[in-house]
Amino acid sequence: MSEYNLTWVALIVITGIIKLLTSPPSALVAWIVSKFALHPKLDSKDVTVTFNGKHLKEEENIKFIDYFNKACFLKRYDIFPGNEKSFLHPETNVTPFVINLKKGKRDVNFFIYNYDNHVDVVKQYKEKIVSYSISSEHLQKFSTPTL
Template sequence: MTWTIALSVLLGIVLKMVMSPPSAVVEWIFSKLALHPKLNSKEVTVTYIEKHLEEEEKIRLIDNFNQATFLKQYDIFPGKENLFLHPETNVTPFVINVKREKNDSRIFVYCLADHVYVVKQYKNKVVAYDLRSENLQKFTLSATKDVI
């Protein structure tokens, strides 16, 4: 009799955890599946015109990237990945190399006048989307003046 009560209480606790998991678990799952990931400056290297950014600039760029607002995602059809990886524009992208555990990805950030165009390449997949971030666009303008 006590086994049935203990088993039913244990089953109730397990069902409660499955039906409404703690917010930390939900946040972890969503962070793994997020299209626009929050980056940690310790896990990334940032290059611009094949030169590594200094630590302060890198941290500022990553903070601005993390605070940017997601606008829309582009549909990429098989065979058309190169059009998104190398768009016809005269803007030089920031290249962010991300190393997380076993997964390596490369993020190209093109800062245009009215939005920020991002192309994320990981494994054999390519994802493209737009962001809005005035700080990121201002940062890009100041960085290009320093390099040129």
């Protein structure tokens, strides 16, 4: 190859790399965003849902996770150091649904508190706790499962 052709090949390769770095494929972006999502999409095969210490039946587990995945994110609550216990054990008469998820080597727990106009979620992983509110008419009505 001539020097002229090598210059063009190098220019095309460099342009391709720059293009890939500045606008990655949407599948790559979706994967990266999903790794850091506050309200992740869960697979019902990877989780167990319990209510009052008892596991939901398989069909109810699938429905519950589907409703959870389709819920609309409303807002995130600020948790200040030393205030974590009030989110993990709120002063409420609502019994939470608990979603247990094994993610790699660590366990992630979601505590789902159903209210009339929203659903509160407390996500616990490692030593961290985050809390947010979602809206899902189906989850809000999902209060008396057959165990």
